Amino acid sequence: MRALKERARFLAILFIFLLVLPLVNISRYACLDNEELLRHPRNHYGAAESDLLGSIVDRQGRPLAFMKEGERRYPLGPAAGPLLGYCNPVYGLAGLEAQLSERLQGFSVPRSLNQALLLWDKRDRRGDDLQLTIDSQLQRRAYEALAGRRGAAVLLEVPTGEILAMASRPAYDPNFSALKRDWARLTRDPQAPLVERAGQGMYPPGSVFKPLIMAAALEEGLTNPQAHFDCQGRAQVGNFVLNCHDRHGMLSLAQALAYSCNVAFADLGMRLGMERIRQWMRTFQMEGRLSAVPGAVTAKLPEASNPSAPAETAIGQADTLVSPLHMARLAAIIARGGLDIEPRLLKAQVREGEEIIWQPPWPQPRRVLSAQSAQLVAQAMLLTVEEGTGTAAQVAGVQVAGKTGSAENPHGATHAWFIGYAPAQKPRYAVAVILENAGGGGRYAAPCAQKILKAALASQP
Amino acid sequence: MAIVTAIIAYGSFVLTYLLPPQIPPIQPYQYGALLAGSGWVAWLLLNWRQERGDPCLLPCALFLVSVSWLEIYSLGLATQDYAQGPRQAVFTALSLGVMVAMVYFLGNYRVLEEYKYTFLCGGLVMQILVMLFGVSINGATLWFRIGGISIQPIEFVKICLIIFLAAYLRQFRYWLRLGFVSKAGRLPRKALVMLGVGMAVAELLLVAQRDLGMALLLFGIFISMFYVTTGRRDIVALTFLLSGAGAYLCWKYFTHVQIRVANWLDPFAQYEDRGYQMCQALFSLGNAGLDGTGLGLSQAYRIPEVVNDFTFVALTEELGLLGIAALILGVVLLVARCFGVALRAQDEFGAILATGLASLFAWQSLIIMLGVTKMLPMTGITLPFVSAGGCSLLSSFMVLALVWIIDAQDGRSNALGGEG
Numbered sequence: 094m095r096a097l098k099e100r101a102r103f104l105a106i107l108f109i110f111l112l113v114l115p116l117v118n119i120s121r122y123a124c125l126d127n128e129e130l131l132r133h134p135r136n137h138y139g140a141a142e143s144d145l146l147g148s149i150v151d152r153q154g155r156p157l158a159f160m161k162e163g164e165r166r167y168p169l170g171p172a173a174g175p176l177l178g179y180c181n182p183v184y185g186l187a188g189l190e191a192q193l194s195e196r197l198q199g200f201s202v203p204r205s206l207n208q209a210l211l212l213w214d215k216r217d218r219r220g221d222d223l224q225l226t227i228d229s230q231l232q233r234r235a236y237e238a239l240a241g242r243r244g245a246a247v248l249l250e251v252p253t254g255e256i257l258a259m260a261s262r263p264a265y266d267p268n269f270s271a272l273k274r275d276w277a278r279l280t281r282d283p284q285a286p287l288v289e290r291a292g293q294g295m296y297p298p299g300s301v302f303k304p305l306i307m308a309a310a311l312e313e314g315l316t317n318p319q320a321h322f323d324c325q326g327r328a329q330v331g332n333f334v335l336n337c338h339d340r341h342g343m344l345s346l347a348q349a350l351a352y353s354c355n356v357a358f359a360d361l362g363m364r365l366g367m368e369r370i371r372q373w374m375r376t377f378q379m380e381g382r383l384s385a386v387p388g389a390v391t392a393k394l395p396e397a398s399n400p401s402a403p404a405e406t407a408i409g410q411a412d413t414l415v416s417p418l419h420m421a422r423l424a425a426i427i428a429r430g431g432l433d434i435e436p437r438l439l440k441a442q443v444r445e446g447e448e449i450i451w452q453p454p455w456p457q458p459r460r461v462l463s464a465q466s467a468q469l470v471a472q473a474m475l476l477t478v479e480e481g482t483g484t485a486a487q488v489a490g491v492q493v494a495g496k497t498g499s500a501e502n503p504h505g506a507t508h509a510w511f512i513g514y515a516p517a518q519k520p521r522y523a524v525a526v527i528l529e530n531a532g533g534g535g536r537y538a539a540p541c542a543q544k545i546l547k548a549a550l551a552s553q554p
Numbered sequence: 555m556a557i558v559t560a561i562i563a564y565g566s567f568v569l570t571y572l573l574p575p576q577i578p579p580i581q582p583y584q585y586g587a588l589l590a591g592s593g594w595v596a597w598l599l600l601n602w603r604q605e606r607g608d609p610c611l612l613p614c615a616l617f618l619v620s621v622s623w624l625e626i627y628s629l630g631l632a633t634q635d636y637a638q639g640p641r642q643a644v645f646t647a648l649s650l651g652v653m654v655a656m657v658y659f660l661g662n663y664r665v666l667e668e669y670k671y672t673f674l675c676g677g678l679v680m681q682i683l684v685m686l687f688g689v690s691i692n693g694a695t696l697w698f699r700i701g702g703i704s705i706q707p708i709e710f711v712k713i714c715l716i717i718f719l720a721a722y723l724r725q726f727r728y729w730l731r732l733g734f735v736s737k738a739g740r741l742p743r744k745a746l747v748m749l750g751v752g753m754a755v756a757e758l759l760l761v762a763q764r765d766l767g768m769a770l771l772l773f774g775i776f777i778s779m780f781y782v783t784t785g786r787r788d789i790v791a792l793t794f795l796l797s798g799a800g801a802y803l804c805w806k807y808f809t810h811v812q813i814r815v816a817n818w819l820d821p822f823a824q825y826e827d828r829g830y831q832m833c834q835a836l837f838s839l840g841n842a843g844l845d846g847t848g849l850g851l852s853q854a855y856r857i858p859e860v861v862n863d864f865t866f867v868a869l870t871e872e873l874g875l876l877g878i879a880a881l882i883l884g885v886v887l888l889v890a891r892c893f894g895v896a897l898r899a900q901d902e903f904g905a906i907l908a909t910g911l912a913s914l915f916a917w918q919s920l921i922i923m924l925g926v927t928k929m930l931p932m933t934g935i936t937l938p939f940v941s942a943g944g945c946s947l948l949s950s951f952m953v954l955a956l957v958w959i960i961d962a963q964d965g966r967s968n969a970l971g972g973e974g
């Protein structure tokens with residue numbers, strides 16, 4: 094009995110020491126070593142002081158997200174849902190709300206007692222407003238154009254590179270009441286409605302990759318406007334048999350693009366080779382992040398090295414992956430005659446409703462393509478809409494240039510693509526549309542892009 | 555001494571009035587009064603009797619309950635679950651009622667010893683029933699759902715198992731002390747069988763039920779009671795070695811164990827998915843500082859399931875390092891007083907049982923506190939008297955009642971004359 098109690102006493106003392114152990118990590122995380130934790134990009138502590146949270150407004154100053162009665166409101170609802178994300182105490186932050194939270198709060202979260210004291214007098218100040226380049230009318234129209242489909246659309250203003258619309262379907266309503274109602278479904282839906290597809294979706298480009306290949310081949314001197322191709326409906330590249338969707342017969346270079354001839358572009362791809370294709374994708378700025386479009390993904394450059402890889406890559410298959418935003422940028426480069434302007438989504442950070450305290454640096458137009466090559470590609474894209482695969486994108490009274498694509502993928506029917514711009518002579522708007530597993534690009538994506546371009550052209554005074 | 559502690563404990567109810575009057579139909583002070591009142595009544599009723607237990611036990615528990623109740627209440631407001639605070643207050647009052655009833659109606663606790671196999675079988679049957687008919691949440695089948703109330707039988711199974719173990723260990727305490735090969739040349743099979751059964755139950759829970767916390771807890775209690783009773787350091791060491799090997803094998807062959815370990819080592823790698831809860835908890839800890847944000851001002855409601863698993867973290871964020879140190883001292887005091895009961899007990903069954911119950915509190919607090927502070931893999935067990943949940947509260951107060959009864963019947967009354 095005595096020995097038993099000795100052991101119990103020993104155990105009690107052991108426990109007293111053990112129970113203090115949690116304080117080791119608590120003091121580490123709470124006081125001593127929490128700098129890294131607090132600066133972690135995922136740490137959105139402080140967003141809940143949301144009555145002071147700034148608004149997000151569109152290019153005309155119309156609200157996209159604002160605080161009212163302690164709750165974040167989103168007037169566009171699902172039309173801008175995946176793009177803006179949400180902000181509420183229960184589900185946290187997502188989308189732009191998450192990426193911009195520090196700016197919307199106007200100051201960083203107080204990190205320690207001392208800093209909190211220093212910031213005390215600033216705490217009643219409202220966070221900054223953020224102006225986006227989005228036009229809420231066009232955003233809504235782009236969202237409506239995607240109705241009934243899965244996919245995304247990007248609309249760029251050609252002269253400035255500003256993003257006017259970035260729509261994504263399936264979408265969700267980021268207002269708290271709707272989110273609370275739908276949350277279980279949203280998180281479980283295999284179609285991933287929470288994912289923003291326009292800037293962050295990764296898709297095989299299919300035939301909308303061909304303008305890039307054509308430009309590259311012209312620039313490298315591997316082909317010329319007088320070149321012609323003979324399409325027998327199929328081509329043998331090493332052991333790989335590549336089918337064309339038609340027996341096109343003899344085609345000029347421009348016609349090869351307009352009718353989207355795989356045989357002709359496989360030939361151009363083989364002449365270019367993988368290294369030069371990768372190099373031209375870099376030249377067209379598909380690699381890397383964008384400073385003024387938070388969250389936009391970098392393209393996946395092709396890595397395949399089998400003998401037929403250049404041919405497959407040239408027709409947009411193989412292992413290349415791009416986002417709709419990359420493709421809209423490609424259309425805009427052609428529209429500007431070979432000049433690239435980095436796309437922008439952020440326009441300004443405004444303090445107290447008047448003072449602009451931050452703007453993304455004004456991007457310098459950079460020449461990535463000679464004017465002659467760009468013009469040749471532009472003429473071929475014009476031909477595409479006038480008589481080629483993209484006739485469904487025609488807008489009455491305006492010349493539209495474009496390119497269709499039908500990207501094969503492991504998930505079913507082809508992804509329908511369309512990229513283009515209008516008016517062809519003095520381009521103002523560039524567009525990229527993808528409809529997942531919808532079928533042919535000329536049949537499904539082109540009419541959808543046409544609606545968006547028409548809405549944009551009508552909006553201009 | 556008891557009155558002073560009680561007054562300090564109840565002083566925290568004053569804070570109830572400071573809660574914002576946001577929700578007219580639910581008056582926080584009514585439930586605060588219910589909590590405080592039931593605490594007082596229970597304390598008076600317990601001390602009414604001739605035989606009294608340790609005067610510190612109930613105030614310690616009430617201190618933990620009342621501080622965490624405020625936290626649970628304010629988290630309920632933040633997550634718009636307005637019934638959460640009231641529910642917890644009602645559960646506390648009910649649990650206190652059960653505790654008083656046990657003290658009044660359990661005539662002599664030594665009868666528990668007679669029914670040890672009843673407790674063992676009852677416990678196992680409950681556990682098997684829940685494995686067969688329970689509701690699955692996150693891949694673990696641990697709950698019964700009756701009329702909208704979830705019951706977690708393991709909370710009561712563990713008490714049954716402790717009673718059984720105490721009785722069993724007492725019966726075979728000398729036998730188990732024999733060496734591996736006794737002088738007669740026989741293996742003390744009982745010792746090995748027990749060891750095997752204990753470890754098998756723990757590892758079974760770990761693998762089949764995916765309940766790492768409960769496995770660790772039962773294993774810890776088993777080892778503690780076994781050691782205190784027999785003093786066989788060699789067997790304890792061997793058990794640790796074998797279960798270490800068992801844990802390694804589990805890690806090697808079961809992906810869900812690997813995922814859990816990976817998630818423990820680097821929760822940020824799986825931020826979007828499994829790591830989210832732990833990452834939010836770490837952010838919450840990071841926000842605490844030395845003095846915390848103040849009661850009701852934290853953002854700990856961002857942690858999913860905060861009132862069940864992370865009440866401790868929410869309290870840390872609001873009370874800061876200093877405040878949570880005080881709370882841990884409360885836990886230490888409770889555990890120490892429970893061990894005190896074991897040291898005072900005249901009867902070996904009482905001493906072993908009190909050791910088991912004390913190590914239940916100790917291991918359970920330790921595992922979850924280390925879990926939420928990322929020193930151990932996170933497990934789903936509750937912090938006694940602190941986490942929200944009726945089953946956990948009821949079970950904790952039942953344990954407290956048993957400790958009190960042991961002390962009242964067997965310890966203090968006899969020990970007053972001098973050292974036992």
Ligand SMILES: [Zn+2]
Pocket residue numbers: 324325326337338339340341342353354355356357
């Ligand atoms: Zn062809």
